[in-house]
Amino acid sequence: MAARVAVLFPGQGAQKVGMGKDLYEEYGFVRRIYEQANDVLGFDITRLCFEGPLEELTRTDRSQVAILVTSYAALEVARHKRLLETVDVAATCGLSLGEYTALVFANVLTFEDALRIVERRGAFMQQACDAQPSGMVSVIGLDFATVERLVEKTRGEGVLVAANYNSPKQLAVSGDAEALPRFEVAAKHAGAKRVIRLRVAGAFHSPLMSPAARKLAPFINNTTFSKPQLPFLSNVTGDFCDDPHTIKENLKKQVDHPIKWAQSIQKILDTGIREFWEVGPGTVLSGLLRRGWADYEVKTRNFCDVSSFAQS
Structure with missing residues (x-):
């Protein structure tokens, strides 16, 4: 078979x-x-x-x-x-x-x-x-629910979303240039193993x-x-x-x-x-x-x- x-x-x-x-x-x-x-x-x-x-x-x-x-x-x-x-x-x-x-x-x-x-x-x-400065951050070591809560907490008036659900403990977040730094700090404080700014052109899937x-x-x-x-x-x-x-x-x-x-x-x-x-x-x-x-x-x-x- x-x-x-x-x-x-x-x-x-x-x-x-x-x-x-x-x-x-x-x-x-x-x-x-x-x-x-x-x-x-x-x-x-x-x-x-x-x-x-x-x-x-x-x-x-x-x-x-x-x-x-x-x-x-x-x-x-x-x-x-x-x-x-x-x-x-x-x-x-x-x-x-x-x-x-x-x-x-x-x-x-x-x-x-x-x-x-x-x-x-x-x-x-x-x-x-090219129209607006933006990017993506990969978060490793936190579950989806935790990352989603952090996104809601740090979004402010800008754009910030969970964008790529890659594996159970790896999720990429997309956002504008103002919101992403706030999220990065929050993710590190929440105990993420790694918080990596991705080398991409912008906030894909957002x-x-x-x-x-x-x-x-x-x-x-x-x-x-x-x-x-x-x-x-x-x-x-x-x-x-x-x-x-x-x-x-x-x-x-x-x-x-x-x-x-x-x-x-x-x-x-x-x-x-x-x-x-x-x-x-x-x-x-x-x-x-x-x-x-x-x-x-x-x-x-x-x-x-x-x-x-x-x-x-």
């Missing part, structure tokens, strides 16, 4: 210069994926992924498409090597931006349509970041991204979404969803609403799945799993370069 596996896709922050290069050199169909992306985007995303500079690759309006292309390339290598035929893919989801790769994997979106939406998503989010959400909505509305061919979980609800219209609505909300990643992972674990494959650059999601759900003895595998596929 084939093992039941959840396939996960990384989000923004997983980018690094050189990602995807060895897959590009090894497989002709991967070269065609990058060439297609160059044509759709109208700039050389291939060179940016392989050569940088890192400062440009890290920009929101560049990193999102770069991670999507690289993750999709890794997914296609997994398909080429028929790895997915050896298991029962019982769930798929992606963290924030990674949700689009999961939707391509589940045959909800074509790669080209996902690329066009994500290009707009990154551009609109960058514009929102009301400060609402202008981006409004601009992105027509692009999502005008794109064809199909019924998922695999069990798919939504970031906004942390639950399974198989209705194309609801998936569209959730994607529009996702830009300025919290990401319920921890809830999604718990939902998957509750179905009995213990093996997770992370497809795309980095090992962020695997690390969250091993640290946040250690009692479940989860098994993780990463597929992002030639060596990782050689070990399969």
Whole structure:
């Protein structure tokens, strides 16, 4: 009987210069994926992924498409090597931006349509970041209820929200430049193990991204979404969803609403799945799993370069 596996896709922050290069050199169909992306985007995303500079690759309006292309390339290598035929893919989801790769994997979106939406998503989010100084703070070691109380206590007249529920004891908070310092002090006083200001362009998944959400909505509305061919979980609800219209609505909300990643992972674990494959650059999601759900003895595998596929 084939093992039941959840396939996960990384989000923004997983980018690094050189990602995807060895897959590009090894497989002709991967070269065609990058060439297609160059044509759709109208700039050389291939060179940016392989050569940088890192400062440009890290920009929101560049990193999102770069991670999507690289993750999709890794997914296609997994398909080429028929790895997915050896298991029962019982769930798929992606963290924030990674949700689009999961939707391509589940045959909800074509790669080209996902690329066009994500290009707009990154551009609109960058514009929102540029409009007002803001940021994000990661809190490690406090439970969700405690962090949520601290957010309410320190918000004041500004914007401050719980934004990314990453694992049971790790939550990222988004806010404006005035509210975040108050929250950081309060979180340290409350006994957080670590309070880390994230190197991101702005307050993702908060009301400060609402202008981006409004601009992105027509692009999502005008794109064809199909019924998922695999069990798919939504970031906004942390639950399974198989209705194309609801998936569209959730994607529009996702830009300025919290990401319920921890809830999604718990939902998957509750179905009995213990093996997770992370497809795309980095090992962020695997690390969250091993640290946040250690009692479940989860098994993780990463597929992002030639060596990782050689070990399969």
